[in-house]
Amino acid sequence: xxxxxxxxxxxxxxxxxxxxxxxxxxxxxxxxxxxxxxxxxxxxxxxxxxxxxxxxxxxxxxxxxxxxxxxxxxxxxxxxxxxxxxxxxxxxxxxxxxxxxxxxxxxxxxxxxxxxxxxxxxxxxxxxxxxxxxxxxxxxxxxxxxxxxxxxxxxxxxxxxxxxxxxxxxxxxxxxxxxxxxxxxxxxxxxxxxxxxxxxxx
Amino acid sequence: xxxxxxxxxxxxxxxxxxxxxxxxxxxxxxxxxxxxxxxxxxxxxxxxxxxxxxxxxxxxxxxxxxxxxxxxxxxxxxxxxxxxxxxxxxxxxxxxxxxxxxxxxxxxxxxxxxxxxxxxxxxxxxxxxxxxxxxxxxxxxxxxxxxxxxxxxxxxxxxxxxxxxxxxxxxxxxxxxxxxxxxxxxxxxxxxxxxxxxxxxxxxxxxxxxxxxxxxxxxxxxxxxxxxxxxxxxxxxxxxxxxxxxxxxxxxxxxxxxxxxxxxxxxxxxxxxxxxxxxxxxxxxxxxxxxxxxxxxxxxxxxxxxxxxxxxxxxxx
Numbered sequence: 001x002x003x004x005x006x007x008x009x010x011x012x013x014x015x016x017x018x019x020x021x022x023x024x025x026x027x028x029x030x031x032x033x034x035x036x037x038x039x040x041x042x043x044x045x046x047x048x049x050x051x052x053x054x055x056x057x058x059x060x061x062x063x064x065x066x067x068x069x070x071x072x073x074x075x076x077x078x079x080x081x082x083x084x085x086x087x088x089x090x091x092x093x094x095x096x097x098x099x100x101x102x103x104x105x106x107x108x109x110x111x112x113x114x115x116x117x118x119x120x121x122x123x124x125x126x127x128x129x130x131x132x133x134x135x136x137x138x139x140x141x142x143x144x145x146x147x148x149x150x151x152x153x154x155x156x157x158x159x160x161x162x163x164x165x166x167x168x169x170x171x172x173x174x175x176x177x178x179x180x181x182x183x184x185x186x187x188x189x190x191x192x193x194x195x196x197x198x199x200x201x202x
Numbered sequence: 203x204x205x206x207x208x209x210x211x212x213x214x215x216x217x218x219x220x221x222x223x224x225x226x227x228x229x230x231x232x233x234x235x236x237x238x239x240x241x242x243x244x245x246x247x248x249x250x251x252x253x254x255x256x257x258x259x260x261x262x263x264x265x266x267x268x269x270x271x272x273x274x275x276x277x278x279x280x281x282x283x284x285x286x287x288x289x290x291x292x293x294x295x296x297x298x299x300x301x302x303x304x305x306x307x308x309x310x311x312x313x314x315x316x317x318x319x320x321x322x323x324x325x326x327x328x329x330x331x332x333x334x335x336x337x338x339x340x341x342x343x344x345x346x347x348x349x350x351x352x353x354x355x356x357x358x359x360x361x362x363x364x365x366x367x368x369x370x371x372x373x374x375x376x377x378x379x380x381x382x383x384x385x386x387x388x389x390x391x392x393x394x395x396x397x398x399x400x401x402x403x404x405x406x407x408x409x410x411x412x413x414x415x416x417x418x419x420x421x422x423x424x425x426x427x428x429x430x431x432x433x434x435x436x437x438x439x440x441x442x443x444x445x446x447x448x449x450x451x452x453x454x455x456x457x458x459x460x461x462x463x464x465x466x467x468x469x470x471x472x473x474x475x476x477x478x479x480x481x482x483x484x485x486x487x488x489x490x491x492x493x494x495x496x497x498x499x500x501x502x503x504x505x506x507x508x509x510x511x512x513x514x515x516x517x518x519x
Contacts, residue, residue, distance in 0.1 A: 108223060109352060191399055194369075
């Protein structure tokens with residue numbers, strides 16, 4: 001462990017946990033605005049349901065972040081015997097969500113998606129640096145552990161994909177009031193009110 | 203001093219980012235129905251019927267409203283009209299607003315755009331270059347139109363405005379009269395983006411002309427009859443599209459753009475040694491090519507010939 005004792009005490013405090021959770025929630029909200037926000041507005045929902053949709057997506061984001069960090073912690077522990085308290089690991093690695101506070105920049109026309117990937121890479125590099133700092137592992141070990149942890153989470157997601165999808169659909173329908181999200185391909189091609197009336201057609 | 207400049211730079215960057223995000227957001231908010239329709243988006247009574255064909259002109263990124271045009275643009279359209287009998291020219295569409303609202307009528311910012319416009323038109327003003335902010339604002343609209351997330355919605359909105367303008371100019375629904383869209387520079391992106399909706403709605407032949415245009419690949423390419431990209435050998439701006447839009451890179455053969463190119467639906471014609479704007483541009487009536495025609499005549503001839511080609515009655519003649 002390379003962290004000074006004062007830092008350690010702070011990182012283990014309930015305030016640090018709350019701050020880390022708030023950071024992830026805000027990152028989720030910002031990412032939600034940048035990605036989910038477009039889909040929500042495209043689905044023509046009301047402002048209230050839009051806010052509910054974003055809130056639900058931010059909460060799900062926090063949940064998935066907690067599961068991901070837990071999977072990383074398990075992988076580090078099982079592969080390299082890293083004995084770090086889960087709380088400390090969570091608070092430290094949550095710093096990786098800092099760059100994602102700028103996730104709403106994905107809304108920028110044309111360059112938005114590239115910025116989103118850039119922020120994710122930045123976030124991943126902070127996650128690796130945080131793991132190295134908190135566990136004392138090498139960068140390669142941290143990267144291998146992060147890969148295994150991510151695969152573990154993706155595996156669990158794949159196993160539970162059907163019920164998870166059903167729950168996600170339910171949450172979507174509850175918050176937005178629409179049965180499913182509107183994809184780009186489903187947008188109308190003909191502008192109603194101007195099409196010529198052709199005999200034999202309704 | 204350096205700190206103050208740095209802070210100013212950051213403030214301007216943040217302001218620009220916020221403004222750039224506000225444009226697609228306003229489009230999405232309009233689409234979601236959170237904002238009431240503007241007077242321009244309500245259908246106005248149609249004009250006296252005309253047989254057409256119809257040519258809709260969408261200006262470049264220095265445009266500020268559907269009413270604003272330069273004498274050079276007017277001259278080009280007049281020459282094209284002389285060469286195509288019965289051609290109805292539509293110019294009252296502002297390509298950089300999904301609701302056809304000119305910048306000088308644009309809510310709280312109307313005074314700001316009017317002020318910028320007066321600055322750029324005043325040749326003696328030291329702040330003349332600040333007027334380029336108008337171009338920047340319109341470039342962001344081009345980016346929104348070219349973006350795969352927002353483009354379908356933005357282009358849908360402008361397409362409706364174009365159809366309304368066609369009706370005002372006497373287009374008869376169901377007549378099957380040809381609609382040609384001519385977009386200059388950034389206007390070409392809007393012309394191409396909207397053309398698919400116009401074709402699907404009117405069920406009439408639609409072709410697009412790009413004059414030194416900057417445009418992304420578009421789903422419209424599968425619907426329209428033809429896209430003719432006209433460029434000058436000294437126009438550097440039009441080449442930007444090949445670089446900034448990956449869907450136009452030759453390695454992605456499955457994109458609409460590359461498929462349309464392979465099918466011969468996209469024709470790319472070098473008109474001569476024209477530059478993008480100003481002296482020596484496509485609208486220059488003083489400079490001449492080897493056969494003695496002015497640059498403006500070369501541009502007008504090429505467009506007029508293709509409009510006639512797609513009009514059955516003129517083909518027979």
